[in-house]
Amino acid sequence: xxxxxxxxxxxxxxxxxxxxxxxxxxxxxxxxxxxxxxxxxxxxxxxxxxxxxxxxxxxxxxxxxxxxxxxxxxxxxxxxxxxxxxxxxxxxxxxxxxxxxxxxxxxxxxxxxxxxxxxxxxxxxxxxxxxxxxxxxxxxxxxxxxxxxxxxxxxxxxxxxxxxxxxxxxxxxxxxxxxxxxxxxxxxxxxxxxxxxxxxxxxxxxxxxxxxxxxxxxxxxxxxxxxxxxxxxxxxxxxxxxxxxxxxxxxxxxxxxxxxxxxxxxxxxxxxxxxxxxxxxxxxxxxxxxxxxxxxxxxxxxxxxxxxxxxxxxxxxxxxxxxxxxxxxxxxxxxxxxxxxxxxxxxxxxxxxxxxxxxxxxxxxxxxxxxxxxxxxxxxxxxxxxxxxxxxxxxxxxxxxxxxxxxxxxxxxxxxxxxxxxxxxxxxxxxxxxxxx
Numbered sequence: 001x002x003x004x005x006x007x008x009x010x011x012x013x014x015x016x017x018x019x020x021x022x023x024x025x026x027x028x029x030x031x032x033x034x035x036x037x038x039x040x041x042x043x044x045x046x047x048x049x050x051x052x053x054x055x056x057x058x059x060x061x062x063x064x065x066x067x068x069x070x071x072x073x074x075x076x077x078x079x080x081x082x083x084x085x086x087x088x089x090x091x092x093x094x095x096x097x098x099x100x101x102x103x104x105x106x107x108x109x110x111x112x113x114x115x116x117x118x119x120x121x122x123x124x125x126x127x128x129x130x131x132x133x134x135x136x137x138x139x140x141x142x143x144x145x146x147x148x149x150x151x152x153x154x155x156x157x158x159x160x161x162x163x164x165x166x167x168x169x170x171x172x173x174x175x176x177x178x179x180x181x182x183x184x185x186x187x188x189x190x191x192x193x194x195x196x197x198x199x200x201x202x203x204x205x206x207x208x209x210x211x212x213x214x215x216x217x218x219x220x221x222x223x224x225x226x227x228x229x230x231x232x233x234x235x236x237x238x239x240x241x242x243x244x245x246x247x248x249x250x251x252x253x254x255x256x257x258x259x260x261x262x263x264x265x266x267x268x269x270x271x272x273x274x275x276x277x278x279x280x281x282x283x284x285x286x287x288x289x290x291x292x293x294x295x296x297x298x299x300x301x302x303x304x305x306x307x308x309x310x311x312x313x314x315x316x317x318x319x320x321x322x323x324x325x326x327x328x329x330x331x332x333x334x335x336x337x338x339x340x341x342x343x344x345x346x347x348x349x350x351x352x353x354x355x356x357x358x359x360x361x362x363x364x365x366x367x368x369x370x371x372x373x374x375x376x377x378x379x380x381x382x383x384x385x386x387x388x389x390x391x392x393x394x395x396x397x398x399x400x401x402x403x404x405x406x407x408x409x410x411x412x413x414x415x416x417x418x419x420x421x422x423x424x425x426x427x428x429x430x431x432x433x434x435x436x437x
Contacts, residue, residue: 094378
């Protein structure tokens with residue numbers, strides 16, 4: 001079978017227009033040139049990001065093509081799932097925040113409710129920060145996208161010395177040839193990430209380096225070392241200076257202290273039992289280290305839609321979002337039946353859903369989940385953060401996009417036939433909603 005990235009004819013007729021950004025773009029193996037923009041992104045006018053003083057917190061402010069009262073009712077019903085504890089949701093239509101709400105508990109035992117200011121972990125949604133930062137730095141001439149990984153003197157060692165021929169785009173697209181999630185278990189057991197990266201040369205290969213996608217965390221975080229070595233500035237500090245602060249993301253940051261130092265932060269749960277907070281994935285900041293409230297995650301999504309070109313240029317967005325390697329997700333049921341062309345760019349996933357190109361990422365660490373999906377052409381998308389191991393919310397974005405695209409209703413979250421979801425919700429003690437500090 002031909003590689004889908006090299007064969008746009010596999011798209012449906014409806015998908016050709018939506019996938020126009022992909023047609024004609026070569027699949028680079030190594031470096032790349034930061035381009036000036038794409039038709040869908042470069043044409044967007046600059047608009048201010050979210051105003052904390054005017055958040056759409058009440059039904060009278062939920063205005064857009066999507067029926068947010070119905071969406072709110074669906075989410076409220078979903079929260080009756082015994083696996084759910086707390087959830088924050090925000091939606092953007094045509095580049096404007098149209099819906100934000102919190103559900104359930106940030107701390108069930110203390111009765112602390114989720115609000116738009118509750119800070120959650122992004123988990124692997126953090127990878128998009130690394131991809132964005134890489135191309136911003138390359139645009140400024142502070143690092144090279146074509147130089148071999150070994151030239152940055154990181155702790156990453158690969159079989160056969162592949163670090164001497166692979167480059168940053170290979171790292172950020174998970175094209176290192178390693179077995180999937182190599183040494184995640186050792187990281188979770190407390191082993192230092194630099195030591196584990198040095199041991200990756202002994203890990204069995206899934207494919208020849210550069211030839212396939214194989215998802216990584218320990219290896220991916222070699223990018224934080226690249227940043228520190230190339231700029232003499234810690235990764236966490238540079239992400240704050242170049243991205244979070246200019247975008248007004250005041251709650252966003254890296255490291256455990258950014259989470260636990262918040263006035264309202266979501267505790268991790270699994271099977272409705274509170275979990276001990278682990279620092280494992282905070283120790284690989286480029287892979288999974290970011291936390292923020294839902295409003296700042298929505299700000300991040302707006303910036304990825306092209307709403308902040310003075311911070312993230314159209315050329316950078318074009319390069320980080322375009323797929324570099326095919327990924328495969330099995331399954332023919334649910335929304336997967338309408339999805340083709342799974343790909344991975346530079347910390348960003350993409351696929352075509354019912355003829356529309358969507359960009360985003362999901363994330364999962366113990367006790368937390370996160371998801372973002374948006375349509376770059378329509379500047380419309382949804383972000384969600386929750387503090388449990390439930391996978392049900394991952395399907396809710398497709399119910400959102402069905403309304404955006406005028407599709408018939410589908411019960412993608414499988415709420416309608418679940419008898420557990422008729423039980424009443426426990427009551428949370430109300431907390432006054434305030435603007436982010």
